[in-house]
Amino acid sequence: MIRTILTDAQWERMAPHCLGKDTDPGRSGGDNRLFLEAVLWKARTNSPWRDLPDEFGQWNTIFKRFDDWSRKGVFERIFEAVSDDPDMEYAMIDATIVPVHRHGHGAKGGLKIRRSENRKAVGRPKSLP
Template sequence: MERLILTDAQWAKMSPHCLGKPTDPGRSGTDNRLFIEAVLWIVRTGSPWRDLPPSFGKWNTIFRRYRDWVKADVFVRLFEACSDDPDMEYAMVDATIVKVHRHGQGAKGGPQNQAIGKSRGGMTTKILALTDALGNLVHFRLMPGQRHDSVGVPPLIDGLLFDGLIADKAFDSNAIIAELNQRGAKVVISQHSRRKQKLDIDADIYKWRHLIENFFCKLKEFKRIAMRADKTDTSFSAAIYLAAAVIHSR
């Protein structure tokens, strides 16, 4: 058997949210835990689905099941089950760019519909993430690689409550600062040199920003995320949700 990832504690949180449980109507899934381990093997190694070890089952059956779960937002629910009760005293936002493998290109509708764009590094996708005060993922958005980081912040923080926001100077935007002031949230955003009236930033709190950078480092240990090989943004998002669920509940 290939090396497995899920602990019993992680599986206890995930299992109630899987499809095909014995209590569900219709056909029951054959070992949901092994299926999730198969998906994690793909996400961790970055291998093509056809190279999935036979010990996990038939690769094409597992791939079709994966796509069914993607469409049903199951991986979102698995992430939410493992990431309950975030510490929102402070939120942190940052972005990272991942290269898109040629196997990740060619989806119907073109790259612009799959959060893929041409930037300095070639065809890339940008992962814009918001974490809690402990560096655990709360929300993320996918954007084409050439889009500016600050563009995705308003929908990312919409409806979220936090006491302050920590970010680097890429997010030094008048619109973002105005939104935070309206919320009464503390602004801990590094200032651009071109800003005429500098804000008073708490330097000690700003040092916490390394936690979101640590999260990206852990996320990119999963090779299918470090280099995107998924054609659709829904499949790529599902891989991120599953990896983040495992990272959060370690």
Template sequence: MDRFVLTDAQWAKMEPHCLGKPTDPGRSGANNRLFLEAVLWIVRTGSPWRDLPATFGNWSTAFRRFRDWREADVFKRIFDALTEEPDMEYAMVDATIVKVHRHGQGAKGGLRARPLAVPKAA
């Protein structure tokens, strides 16, 4: 693949949290960056695993590896590592973004016209 979705800076933050190393035997020690690129391709396109392009390897192997990583909470660790320093750019909320319906602005019940309490003549 010529073009990656992950930048080198993003990959540098993710790499320590991945399972296996290139020197480890088995499928967990293969190219972790290419595997994460495959997962991101699936997420971006919404395609089933069977439609994974051959450049990412066998779809069945990628899915089994995805399942193993999911059960080991690797994706949660990666997410936590990437969100250590949030920029909060999209967390700003003000009145121009969120509008409340006029019925939801006041207290319960609202104003009521109450007649004067006049004792009834017996």
């Protein structure tokens, strides 16, 4: 059993922008909601397409469909349709993984070159004649 993340309300807003609906001319594309769940699974896990669970269908078919939708701008239209109500669940940043600039670690100043207390002990600089 695969875990899905799209709610019914989200799907209702996305469905009109998908290709291959029953009302579109030509071949309809299987289950668009399951296809979008497969794309979201891929984005969530960052796994190769070949590791897609069998419940979503054949990975190569899903990849070809993803490529087709990408070239036709379908994902941009879907994003615009749902972007007015952002779900910030996946946008949270964990501060333990954010790199901090060296001045942000609490160190005062930085590297300081200090002069020697006894200038005679150091001697004359070699760059001077």
